[in-house]
Amino acid sequence: MAPGTGAPHVVIVHGWRMDGLDRIKALFLKKLVEQEWNIHLVTLPYxxxxxxxxxxxxxxxxxxxxxxxxxxxxxxxxxxxxxxxxWIKKEYSGSPVYVVGVSLGGFITNLAATVEPRIDALASVFYANRLSYAVWRTVPGKFIRAELERNGVTYEKLQQYWKITEPSAAMPGMSMDNILLLSAKYDQYVHLTDADYLWEAWGRPRRSVYRCGHAGLVLNKERIAKDVMEFLTVRAQTCTVIGRIHN
Known part of the structure; x- marks a missing residue:
């Protein structure tokens, strides 16, 4: 970023079935405020x-x-x-936009990265890739799977129906150097097999795999925040505008 431009804007997307933003704030808020970066907390549909x-x-x-x-x-x-x-790019011309997604939020940010060229950097934490896989193969999806099966929907059919939503079906519109993927080796909510699928499809961008499960979002929050912030900080050379929090 050239001298004299504004501080980075970090857009954070939360996970599925979260009933508040406390966990997201516990992960990133302190370090982002210390950097005086702008923080945007996006609410997913429903x-x-x-x-x-x-x-x-x-x-x-x-x-x-x-x-x-x-x-x-x-x-x-x-x-x-x-x-x-x-909107950020229009209102704060010259400021970079970094997108951070957590769990389902990572799935959404990854998908957005395949169609939105204005994202300057992406950090995706414990992301899913194929909704069909998540519903059919993981613990959180078992009740959805049961209902689908009662209505005659097979795994093969669901894969066809939801393939359009898979981030791995397209390449992101940014340099691989500006992508960070974080996964958990023992994750029972987002299997490493599914995370690997995207990583391979995207040409193996920068990645870290933690020796934990999905609960690592809480238990390993300091390390996750450190890894994400170090990655983003390298991509921001100067910050001259005091940050704000946008809900």
């Missing part, structure tokens, strides 16, 4: 205040046995993220 009154929990309708709604909510999440990035 989460938090976007949760319908009839929904039993935050994020219930984001990924579900409703095949077309899952595609639509994924598309909406990517559109929301792209719109926000484009």
């Amino acid at each position: 989460h938090f205040l976007r949760k319908p009154s009839e929904s039993r929990y935050s994020g219930e309708y984001m990924v579900s046995s409703h095949i077309s709604r899952t595609i639509q909510s994924t598309r909406q999440a990517v559109c929301d993220l792209r719109t926000h990035i484009q």
Whole structure:
């Protein structure tokens, strides 16, 4: 970034079924504030205040046995993220935009990176890649799978229906040097097999694999924050504008 331009803007996308942003803030907020960078916290469809009154929990309708709604909510999440990035670029010309996604948020940021050229750097933490795999092969998806099977949907059919949502189906519109992927070796929510699929499809960008499960988002939060911030800091040469928090 050239001298005299504004501080980086970091757009953070949370995970599936989170009922608040406390865990996200615990991960990144302190270090970002110390850097005086701008922080943007994006809410996924059907989460938090976007949760319908009839929904039993935050994020219930984001990924579900409703095949077309899952595609639509994924598309909406990517559109929301792209719109926000484009707004930042318009309002803060010259400032870089870094995107950080956690769990399902990582899936969304990865997908956005394949269609949004204005992302300057991407850090994806414990991300999923194939929704069909996540629903059929992992613990969080077992009830969705059961409902799909009751309605005659096979794994092969679901793969076809949801393939359009897979980040691995396209290449990101940025240099591989500006991508950081973080995964957990023993993750039962996002299997390393699925994370590997994206890593290979994208040509093996920079990656770290932690010896932990999905709970590493809490248990290893200091290391995750350190790795992400070191990666982003290398890509930011100067910060001259005091940061703000945008909800």
